Amino acid sequence: xxxxxxxxxxxxxxxxxxxxxxxxxxxxxxxxxxxxxxxxxxxxxxxxxxxxxxxxxxxxxxxxxxxxxxxxxxxxxxxxxxxxxxxxxxxxxxxxxxxxxxxxxxxxxxxxxxxxxxxxxxxxxxxxxxxxxxxxxxxxxxxxxxxxxxxxxxxxxxxxxxxxxxxxxxxxxxxxxxxxxxxxxxxxxxxxxxxxxxxxxxxxxxxxxxxxxxxxxxxxxxxxxxxxxxxxxxxxxxxxxxxxxxxxxxxxxxxxxxxxxxxxxxxxxxxxxxxxxxxxxxxxxxxxxxxxxxxxxxxxxxxxxxxxxxxxxxxxxxxxxxxxxxxxxxxxxxxxxxxxxxxxxxxxxxxxxxxxxxxxxxxxxxxxxxxxxxxxxxxxxxxxxxxxxxxxxxxxxxxxxxxxxxxxxxxxxxxxxxxxxxxxxxxxxxxxxxxxxxxxxxxxxxxxxxxxxxxxxxxxxxxxxxxxxxxxxxxxxxxxxxxxxxxxxxxxxxxxxxxxxxxxxxxxxxxxxxxxxxxxxxxxxxxxxxxxxxxxxxxxxxxxxxxxxxxxxxxxxxxxxxxxxxxxxxxxxxxxxxxxxxxxxxxxxxxxxxxxxxxxxxxxxxxxxxxxxxxxxxxxxxxxxxxxxxxxxxxxxxxxxxxxxxxxxxxxxxxxxxxxxxxxxxxxxxxxxxxxxxxxxxxxxxxxxxxxxxxxxxxxxxxxxxxxxxxxxxxxxxxxxxxxxxxxxxxxxxxxxxxxxxxxxxxxxxxxxxxxxxxxxxxxxxxxxxxxxxxxxxxxxxxxxxxxxxxxxxxxxxxxxxxxxxxxxxxxxxxxxx
RNA sequence: GCCGGGGUGGCGGAACGGUAGACGCGGCGGCCUCAAAAGCCGCUGUCCGCAAGGGCGUGCGGGUUCGAAUCCCGCCCCCGGCACCA
Numbered sequence: 001x002x003x004x005x006x007x008x009x010x011x012x013x014x015x016x017x018x019x020x021x022x023x024x025x026x027x028x029x030x031x032x033x034x035x036x037x038x039x040x041x042x043x044x045x046x047x048x049x050x051x052x053x054x055x056x057x058x059x060x061x062x063x064x065x066x067x068x069x070x071x072x073x074x075x076x077x078x079x080x081x082x083x084x085x086x087x088x089x090x091x092x093x094x095x096x097x098x099x100x101x102x103x104x105x106x107x108x109x110x111x112x113x114x115x116x117x118x119x120x121x122x123x124x125x126x127x128x129x130x131x132x133x134x135x136x137x138x139x140x141x142x143x144x145x146x147x148x149x150x151x152x153x154x155x156x157x158x159x160x161x162x163x164x165x166x167x168x169x170x171x172x173x174x175x176x177x178x179x180x181x182x183x184x185x186x187x188x189x190x191x192x193x194x195x196x197x198x199x200x201x202x203x204x205x206x207x208x209x210x211x212x213x214x215x216x217x218x219x220x221x222x223x224x225x226x227x228x229x230x231x232x233x234x235x236x237x238x239x240x241x242x243x244x245x246x247x248x249x250x251x252x253x254x255x256x257x258x259x260x261x262x263x264x265x266x267x268x269x270x271x272x273x274x275x276x277x278x279x280x281x282x283x284x285x286x287x288x289x290x291x292x293x294x295x296x297x298x299x300x301x302x303x304x305x306x307x308x309x310x311x312x313x314x315x316x317x318x319x320x321x322x323x324x325x326x327x328x329x330x331x332x333x334x335x336x337x338x339x340x341x342x343x344x345x346x347x348x349x350x351x352x353x354x355x356x357x358x359x360x361x362x363x364x365x366x367x368x369x370x371x372x373x374x375x376x377x378x379x380x381x382x383x384x385x386x387x388x389x390x391x392x393x394x395x396x397x398x399x400x401x402x403x404x405x406x407x408x409x410x411x412x413x414x415x416x417x418x419x420x421x422x423x424x425x426x427x428x429x430x431x432x433x434x435x436x437x438x439x440x441x442x443x444x445x446x447x448x449x450x451x452x453x454x455x456x457x458x459x460x461x462x463x464x465x466x467x468x469x470x471x472x473x474x475x476x477x478x479x480x481x482x483x484x485x486x487x488x489x490x491x492x493x494x495x496x497x498x499x500x501x502x503x504x505x506x507x508x509x510x511x512x513x514x515x516x517x518x519x520x521x522x523x524x525x526x527x528x529x530x531x532x533x534x535x536x537x538x539x540x541x542x543x544x545x546x547x548x549x550x551x552x553x554x555x556x557x558x559x560x561x562x563x564x565x566x567x568x569x570x571x572x573x574x575x576x577x578x579x580x581x582x583x584x585x586x587x588x589x590x591x592x593x594x595x596x597x598x599x600x601x602x603x604x605x606x607x608x609x610x611x612x613x614x615x616x617x618x619x620x621x622x623x624x625x626x627x628x629x630x631x632x633x634x635x636x637x638x639x640x641x642x643x644x645x646x647x648x649x650x651x652x653x654x655x656x657x658x659x660x661x662x663x664x665x666x667x668x669x670x671x672x673x674x675x676x677x678x679x680x681x682x683x684x685x686x687x688x689x690x691x692x693x694x695x696x697x698x699x700x701x702x703x704x705x706x707x708x709x710x711x712x713x714x715x716x717x718x719x720x721x722x723x724x725x726x727x728x729x730x731x732x733x734x735x736x737x738x739x740x741x742x743x744x745x746x747x748x749x750x751x752x753x754x755x756x757x758x759x760x761x762x763x764x765x766x767x768x769x770x771x772x773x774x775x776x777x778x779x780x781x782x783x784x785x786x787x788x789x790x791x792x793x794x795x796x797x798x799x800x801x802x803x804x805x806x807x808x809x810x811x812x813x814x815x816x817x818x
Numbered sequence: 819g820c821c822g823g824g825g826u827g828g829c830g831g832a833a834c835g836g837u838a839g840a841c842g843c844g845g846c847g848g849c850c851u852c853a854a855a856a857g858c859c860g861c862u863g864u865c866c867g868c869a870a871g872g873g874c875g876u877g878c879g880g881g882u883u884c885g886a887a888u889c890c891c892g893c894c895c896c897c898g899g900c901a902c903c904a
Contacts, residue, residue, distance in 0.1 A: 690841035761837040
């Protein structure tokens with residue numbers, strides 16, 4: 001507190017004053033008219049928080065401040081900046097917390113939201129509090145349900161029984177994205193496989209577009225890479241292998257395999273089906289039936305951890321059946337093994353042990369034939385294989401293709417297979433359809449009614465929202481159905497189509513569906529009768545800049561892009577990428593380590609704001625390190641920005657309004673304007689603040705009194721970081737109406753940047769030996785003469801033979817001698 | 819294993835191929851003070867030297883260049899994404 005008494009700068013009263021005035025004047029709020037008439041709209045978005053009971057985390061404040069600085073800068077450039085905030089309050093987080101505390105999420109969330117709102121206001125963000133969103137509000141999730149209906153109508157939502165990831169601890173189905181290394185992302189419990197009827201969104205239909213569009217958007221490289229890895233496009237061929245009957249003379253069907261190396265098909269000496277493959281029963285011969293069935297049971301019991309993470313020792317069993325390799329015409333044995341996954345490709349592979357590491361290992365284990373079909377530079381068709389050879393080379397033992405280079409053989413062999421009718425080129429994606437069903441309570445009910453006669457019937461739009469009722473017993477159980485399935489008075493309904501007795505869908509939808517479209521809602525929260533107003537959406541979207549954490553690089557961002565594409569295809573909006581520019585902020589650690597309660601290094605924002613003010617806190621957070629990389633929060637470090645803001649305050653309030661600016665100081669100011677103007681839009685906040693500090697040091701050097709003209713640009717440039725203080729100083733400088741509407745971002749004058757004299761480094765053979773001051777336009781000969789004259793330089797030149805002299809204007813002189 | 823991003827003082831971090839370490843923290847010394855806090859001024863990569871000055875320094879080893887933290891080649895380590903994905 002004592003800190004606030006000093007020099008007349010009192011953050012607490014100033015911050016309270018301006019937060020109040022912003023509110024009263026509607027400084028950051030848009031009316032519908034303003035939204036409709038904005039001429040230079042800038043939609044500045046940050047990832048909305050989940051309102052936890054613990055309150056706002058420094059990580060949140062860091063992210064929001066970085067985004068807010070960006071928004072405030074755009075505003076000082078004259079844009080109308082819409083900067084909304086909201087709450088992503090549905091989901092397992094809150095539900096589990098409520099269960100633990102013995103409270104109800106419907107009581108918990110509003111109080112958390114109130115607390116978050118209070119904390120967010122104190123941080124000085126430029127939020128439009130008249131356009132907030134709460135995903136748990138029926139007026140919001142009405143439209144989340146509407147989106148489901150639109151996908152359903154478009155055939156992009158389907159219900160199918162599918163093996164799903166089941167978390168036995170959370171007692172719910174998880175999306176693939178929520179399974180990390182075979183464990184539940186949330187609680188770390190090994191995930192089990194179950195077969196349940198689920199709703200899926202067909203995001204795989206959009207795989208290629210989601211991949212291609214990455215080229216067109218301004219996103220950080222890391223994020224784009226994470227997305228393309230997740231989509232996981234691979235190019236290869238689907239080949240058809242005929243199944244042979246006992247005699248080996250007739251075929252009884254065929255097995256489809258997917259391979260990225262169709263060129264090695266001559267080396268396919270056996271085939272492996274996934275244990276869950278539907279053709280296993282067809283292929284298996286009676287004498288192997290017992291072994292096969294035992295292996296399948298075993299595989300099914302293994303959870304995903306055991307199956308995917310284990311030591312990867314190959315196991316498997318022979319089915320007794322054979323296929324014909326369509327390239328060689330030979331019969332090859334069919335095995336089942338759990339290293340082949342049903343979820344990828346066709347769930348069956350042609351095994352080429354000579355040129356695939358896994359197949360090689362399997363063949364070694366079970367003594368299956370290994371044939372070389374690719375020879376490297378120093379090898380031929382008979383060179384023995386000690387391990388799978390996956391390098392470059394030419395085909396061998398491959399009939400008509402012998403001698404073909406592997407790079408061209410992929411296409412050649414595929415074409416040949418297509419010609420003969422046993423294969424075709426195929427593109428495969430790793431991306432799976434999005435399972436949106438959750439057997440939980442705390443989410444928007446999926447707006448479907450199951451009718452014994454009509455099947456799955458969508459709830460008519462005019463009956464939305466399907467309101468989630470308050471249910472006291474919302475604890476999930478192991479039954480695989482939602483707690484809502486215990487509430488007969490809710491799920492018992494009539495079919496919207498035939499009027500007969502029917503049952504509501506009792507699952508709720510994934511939280512990621514809530515957050516896949518919230519940015520569309522923000523500017524249109526004034527309307528109850530439409531999810532987003534066409535006119536407003538047209539002028540404000542897509543989002544200009546989106547800032548958020550990289551933990552959402554795959555899930556949230558992918559879903560938001562998908563939903564946006566669908567809405568575009570359905571004609572509701574005219575753009576297909578929601579976020580023109582996305583930047584991920586870094587992570588804040590504290591005292592050199594990740595924040596954790598056990599380490600006792602968790603930063604609690606409230607007391608810091610109490611003691612130093614939000615402006616100092618914001619400035620320090622932005623000063624810690626490059627915004628996109630994060631930084632290490634050290635408690636003492638805040639003294640730097642704290643002192644800086646106090647000195648700035650002192651300098652400004654004691655500035656001489658009539659003094660003419662000093663030429664050197666003015667030059668520094670112009671250099672600073674240039675630097676900050678270049679760095680701020682690139683989120684170079686730490687260096688911008690450093691430049692402002694340096695400039696202030698120059699302004700104050702020798703204890704001089706600043707001229708007003710020198711410091712006014714500084715006040716504007718500091719405004720994105722310390723908005724309250726900047727407002728107050730702006731007012732004290734005699735301006736009316738607020739800095740964010742009244743001030744223009746300062747411009748610099750190229751002519752004022754250049755120094756009259758410059759200091760050059762003088763090197764001898766690249767080693768620094770002295771420095772000289774010369775006039776900025778001095779002739780080269782004079783510069784070199786001056787360099788030569790430097791005492792220390794002269795000493796190093798003595799007794800040497802000069803080979804070359806390099807003079808880089810304004811930089812250095814280098815004597816190359818021998 | 820594949821794909822990104824990194825490795826710079828005691829610490830956080832700056833550096834269009836051109837004076838490495840800006841800015842800040844911490845430390846040391848000084849001013850102010852009865853004293854402390856706050857503030858202000860100076861010093862602060864490291865080694866040798868009284869100094870002038872010099873040697874060494876950006877993960878390691880090479881290379882290109884008058885000149886490399888920066889470019890190239892080969893390694894090591896850290897962070898993140900994907901991973902029995904055929």
